[in-house]
Structures are given as C-alpha cells and as structure tokens.
Amino acid sequence: MRAPLFSPAPLAAAVSLALSAVLPQAQADTIIDHANGYTLNAAGTLQRFTSLAFDDLGRIVAVGSERETAARLPKAEHIDAQGKTLLPGLIDAHGHVFELGEIASGVELFSATTLGGAVRAVGEFSRTHPKNAWIRGFGWNQEVWKLGRFPTAAELDAVVGDRPVLLSRVDGHAVWVNTKALEMAGIDRNTPDPKGGKIERDAAGKPSGVLVDAAMELVNKVVPLPTPNEARGMLDHALAALSKVGLTSVHDAGIRVVQDDLYRDYADHGKLTTRVYAMIGDTAADFDELSKEGPLKSYANDVYALAAVKLYSDGALGSRGAALLAPYSDMPSTKGLLFYPNAEMQAKMNKAMKAGYQVNVHAIGDAGNRQILDAYAQLIPKYNNVELRHRIEHAQVVALEDIPRFKALGIVPSMQPTHATSDQNMAEQRVGHERIKGAYAWRTFLDQGSRIACGSDFPVESPNPFEGLHAAVTRQNNAGVPAGGWYKNQAMTLTEAFRCFTLDAAYAAHQENVIGTLEPGKWADFILIDRDLFKVPAEQIGKTQVLQTWMGGKRVYKKDKRPD
Structure with a gap:
C-alpha cells in the first residue's frame, strides 16, 4: 500500500x-x-x-x-x-504538481486497507466538511482491499447521498463516484462508453459507480474549477511538500493555460521554490494558446520552462485500462484501451513536433508502447529532431523485442521506480509470467545504453525521491517486501539510481548543463x-x-x- x-x-x-x-x-x-x-x-x-x-x-x-x-x-x-x-x-522527471497540492483538501484514501475503511473515511470527511459542494478524494485501490471487483456507487450512497462524491483511484486512471455525481453528470444506462474510456456497469447494464480513463471526463466536466485562491493554495502546498523531500526540480506532466500563468507569476516574484519543467497537456486549445511563441526553454533564471507536450496512449494496469497486445491474463475478455487510433495519435504527435516541442507520451501497456514507438519511427525522421529527446512516460510493460527500439530511436524512457514495488501485488496477475519480463525492466534499458529519467508520478506515489532510490536499488517496498526483491535482476545500482534522479532527469529536460550535478557554472x-x-x-x-x-x-x- x-x-x-x-x-x-x-x-x-x-x-x-x-x-x-x-x-x-x-x-x-x-x-x-x-x-x-x-x-x-x-x-x-x-x-x-x-x-x-x-x-x-x-x-x-x-x-x-x-x-x-x-x-x-x-x-x-x-x-x-x-x-x-x-x-x-534531486529531480522528479514525472509528477503532477497541482494535483499534489489538491490532495491536502480532500479525503486521503492511500492508507485505507479495506473497502469499509475507505467508506468510513469518506463519511467522516463529509461530516467534518459540511460546506464542501463536492466531496473529493484520492488513493483508493481495490487490489489492496482484495475485493476482486471495483467498489460501487451504492457503497458511497450509504454515507453520502446528498452531495456528489468523486474519488480518484491510486493511479489516477479511474474514479469512484456516488449516485449523485452520476446524476449530475447525466450518466445513465443509455450513456455510451466514450472513445478511450469505460463506464463500469452492473449485470443489468446500469452504471455501477466507477469510470475508467476517458469516461472520467464525463463527471470531471461538471466539477467546479478551483478558484484563483484555491489554485494558489494548491501550488503553495505542493511546493512546500517538494522542498521538504529534497526535490529542487520537477517535470510537471500536463498543464493548462491557467497553471502556466500561475507558474510565471510565481517565477516573476521569486516564489517558485522548486524548478518546474512543464509539459502542455495535449495539443488542443491550451496548446494552441501556449504554443503561439514556440517552446519556452528557460524563464526567470531556469526556474521555469515550457518546452514539451504530454499525450496519453492508454490507461493504467491496475484498472485494466493499459492497452495490451494480447488479452489480460486475469481477464481474457479485455485487452485494455488505446485512447486514440494510430492515425489520430500520430496527428497529435505531428502537431507538437511541427511546432518544435519535445513529445512525451504516457504509455503503460505493450500495445500502448508499440503504438508510440511506431509513431516516433515515422515522425522523428520526418522532422530530423532526435535531438529533442522525445520520451515515453512510464514505459511500464514493453514487449521484449520493442525495448531496443528506445535506444535506436533516441527515446528517453521516463520511469518511476516505486511503480514496480507498488504494483507487485497485481502486475504479474495482469500480464502473466512471460510479459512481466519486459515490465519495469530498468536493468534491460540501462544495459542497452538508455538513459532513464526517474520520477514518482506523484501524487500517484509519494513524491519522496528517497523512496524511489530505495525501490530502484532493492526492488522492495517501504516494508521490505518481498524478501530479496521483486525480480531483483532488474534492479539498479545506487549510483545508477542516483544518476537517474539527478543528471539523467536533467538530461530528459535538456537541462544537464545548468542542473543535475554540482559543477562550476x-x-x-x-x-x-x-x-x-x-x-x-x-x-x-x-x-x-x-x-x-x-x-x-x-x-x-x-x-x-x-x-x-
């Protein structure tokens, strides 16, 4: 947990x-x-x-x-x-700054070890926050609860029925909502699954209370946006948390115009106490606005940069949204979800590359990783821009024959060591004994000469980089489980792990000449x-x-x- x-x-x-x-x-x-x-x-x-x-x-x-x-x-x-x-x-090459700050104002479910404990926590938070229009929370994990199923809206209705409840799964790729939230979003048995998403349903076809990947947007779009003061509070809280654990630079994996405005304001006034290398979320309206003057490679003495784009290929393994080449070993009826057909994904990547941006794509499953590698194989020669150091974020489950393509194409694997130690309770169940050989495969990447940029994916994981260093070296969680390490043959040495949280994380942001090591200049x-x-x-x-x-x-x- x-x-x-x-x-x-x-x-x-x-x-x-x-x-x-x-x-x-x-x-x-x-x-x-x-x-x-x-x-x-x-x-x-x-x-x-x-x-x-x-x-x-x-x-x-x-x-x-x-x-x-x-x-x-x-x-x-x-x-x-x-x-x-x-x-x-230390540098975290993949996190979500405002989401980290937001957690402090909601229900904390990371420590809920049972469904009953999670429901009680939601009920208690609702009682102590009677003025909150929405009850928000983060961190539930049905795998830890040993349910063998997702939780339901009815279980939340029992403690909160008069206000909408929206609770993000630990990986951020599914939400658990109550009936009030479903009603406010207009989700009923006739609502179709959106492209790249899934509405979990009961045996009668009625939405059961969990929305996966793109289906989350159905309810997110009716949630009020944070006020300016709330956004500043989120950023203040996140910056304090990052400094406390020794992070002097983070890569924010997906921002919008309002967040860019706030980052620049903080940088202008000396309030940005952690350097931020930001990625524009998607290539839609926010990209059109933020890319008018091209990539911002350095702002306010290298405190801020906006030179990358973040895209999504698929979902997450825990919610079975990650796209696999073959069916899930523990649910043969599904292979997960690609968010976009190949042509549409390539068009998004092309738009970002044409504008001169580094392209960083979330890919968890082996089908998601292959889709993006195939797209890079087409687009990098087209623009002759391997020097932009395009990335795959997570590179979590990769077909063994695809791993060498990262090195051949110059793709940076941006990986999160604590994902392996947190996912050990379900990863092999999801993909089986053979596919797991290409999962969380840090040693395989390092041995072929790839430079891994390490991060945490906070708030999915703790932002503490020393937990990441520990996971990278031991392949164990904080409790020392499992004894001897989980697939220890893929572990890093301490120097390698230190490098991936410093020099190579800086390299992944084109910042190795200004941060990442302690050297003159x-x-x-x-x-x-x-x-x-x-x-x-x-x-x-x-x-x-x-x-x-x-x-x-x-x-x-x-x-x-x-x-x-």
Whole structure:
C-alpha cells in the first residue's frame, strides 16, 4: 500500500541539528565547508568533495577542498556543514504538481486497507466538511482491499447521498463516484462508453459507480474549477511538500493555460521554490494558446520552462485500462484501451513536433508502447529532431523485442521506480509470467545504453525521491517486501539510481548543463541529509531525512530541530 503523502515518515532517533542554526539563507558569495559531499561529473562518475562555493547569484564557482574553494572566493561567507552529507538537489522527471497540492483538501484514501475503511473515511470527511459542494478524494485501490471487483456507487450512497462524491483511484486512471455525481453528470444506462474510456456497469447494464480513463471526463466536466485562491493554495502546498523531500526540480506532466500563468507569476516574484519543467497537456486549445511563441526553454533564471507536450496512449494496469497486445491474463475478455487510433495519435504527435516541442507520451501497456514507438519511427525522421529527446512516460510493460527500439530511436524512457514495488501485488496477475519480463525492466534499458529519467508520478506515489532510490536499488517496498526483491535482476545500482534522479532527469529536460550535478557554472541546487547515502545499508535509503534544501544558492527548506 502506498503511504499517505502528507504524513511524515517515521523518524529514526532524533539527531541534534546544530546545522539548522548555522546554515542561514545565503545573501552573498558563500562557501559551504566541511561537507560530506557527493556529486556526479558530466560523465556520470561519482565524485567526492568537502567544500562547495557559489556566488551571490546562486551559481557554483568551485567544488573541491576548502583550500580550493577559498582560493576562488576569498571574500566569501563561510558556513560549516559539520560533516553532514551534501548532494545535488534531486529531480522528479514525472509528477503532477497541482494535483499534489489538491490532495491536502480532500479525503486521503492511500492508507485505507479495506473497502469499509475507505467508506468510513469518506463519511467522516463529509461530516467534518459540511460546506464542501463536492466531496473529493484520492488513493483508493481495490487490489489492496482484495475485493476482486471495483467498489460501487451504492457503497458511497450509504454515507453520502446528498452531495456528489468523486474519488480518484491510486493511479489516477479511474474514479469512484456516488449516485449523485452520476446524476449530475447525466450518466445513465443509455450513456455510451466514450472513445478511450469505460463506464463500469452492473449485470443489468446500469452504471455501477466507477469510470475508467476517458469516461472520467464525463463527471470531471461538471466539477467546479478551483478558484484563483484555491489554485494558489494548491501550488503553495505542493511546493512546500517538494522542498521538504529534497526535490529542487520537477517535470510537471500536463498543464493548462491557467497553471502556466500561475507558474510565471510565481517565477516573476521569486516564489517558485522548486524548478518546474512543464509539459502542455495535449495539443488542443491550451496548446494552441501556449504554443503561439514556440517552446519556452528557460524563464526567470531556469526556474521555469515550457518546452514539451504530454499525450496519453492508454490507461493504467491496475484498472485494466493499459492497452495490451494480447488479452489480460486475469481477464481474457479485455485487452485494455488505446485512447486514440494510430492515425489520430500520430496527428497529435505531428502537431507538437511541427511546432518544435519535445513529445512525451504516457504509455503503460505493450500495445500502448508499440503504438508510440511506431509513431516516433515515422515522425522523428520526418522532422530530423532526435535531438529533442522525445520520451515515453512510464514505459511500464514493453514487449521484449520493442525495448531496443528506445535506444535506436533516441527515446528517453521516463520511469518511476516505486511503480514496480507498488504494483507487485497485481502486475504479474495482469500480464502473466512471460510479459512481466519486459515490465519495469530498468536493468534491460540501462544495459542497452538508455538513459532513464526517474520520477514518482506523484501524487500517484509519494513524491519522496528517497523512496524511489530505495525501490530502484532493492526492488522492495517501504516494508521490505518481498524478501530479496521483486525480480531483483532488474534492479539498479545506487549510483545508477542516483544518476537517474539527478543528471539523467536533467538530461530528459535538456537541462544537464545548468542542473543535475554540482559543477562550476551550474546552479547551486543542493540538499543536506541526515545520513551518508552511499554508506548506509540499502534498507535505510528510503528512511533518509532531508535537513535542508537549497535552490539557486538560497535555502528554501529547513527541517525543524527536534528535541533529543
């Protein structure tokens, strides 16, 4: 079960953090001394250092020993790191920033281990939020509940019947609604399944309360949009959560005009405390508006960029919306759903490429991945733009014969390590023993020379990158399950995992020359943590606590000092 996103992880024995008192926000040329520093160089080799120097603009001047950095900035302010471990700021290559912020205002269902527990949580939230026009929530997972079916509207009606309820599944590719929400959306037994979506129905053909993939839009379109103040609250909450876990840059996988406006406003006023590489959601009206001046490669000192487009090929494995080449092993009546026919998907990709944008397409199933690889094989030669580093987001279940095509076409696999450890409870049931060999296949991709960009897909998963590092190395969830790791032959080394959350995530956004490592000329984005990441046992990686987060030479997060 995925941990709740906004509950702090259990702390190890509290440590005395004199560090928090001696590391003020830098205002001038600054040298951090006596650090236990690790970074990669441009070639991806792990380097050690004890001192980091950056100027008053937040650019790194020198990395090395105290003597080397002092010689470069003789008048700098010196700050003693007291031996704490210092790393480059970590990068999440696939998340959803506003959705992360939205979760705080709804029902948290990640920790609901039974259907009854989820229903009770919804009922309690409804009672304590009587003014909410809609009851919203996120994180349910029928696989954890061992139901063998989806939940129903009737089960929600029993606790909330007077107001609409809309609850997103843990993967974000299905919603569970009550009867009131179905009525408000005009969904009844005569409503056809939309293209690329499915309305779950009972034996009599009546909508049962779960809408999969494109069918979600039937109800989403009647949900009131956030007010400007609500949107700012979402962004504020998300930025605070990201800094707390050491993320100094994220790739926001699908935004609209209103979100772009807010990002630029925050960047203009120095309030964007995590760098954002944004992708325009789809190639419809928002793309037409946002692409008028072409890709925005850098804004406000590399704090913001809008140079990519996010598209969807298929749904998710847990809701059986992922498109497979052969039927699901645990439900032979379906092969999942492609969102668009090949020609329509290729037209969307063509429109984005013609305008000069990097194209990043969500593909979970082997049929979804093949559809997109086939489209790239047609379009990349047409535009001769392999240098745009087009991506497949998730690349989750790929036919073994298709994996080499990523390298041949120059496609970046953008993958999320915790998806494997969260999906282990159902993935092999869905696709069987043979197809699972091409699923979550990080080692296979790395061995052929692909550069994996790692992320979390928050809020589907926790945004904590140390949980991702732990999953990448151990192939285990936070509880250490399964013993020995799930298909451990596909695990990464710690250095490889560190690289995919730093240098290669930056590479996937064309930002490897400004962030991703601690090297002269790059931004001073770094974190201090409570343990030596490269010396602790692997089972401790996910328990790492961030003490401080710095972006562009300014401290944006400091962990509260706790008593011994």
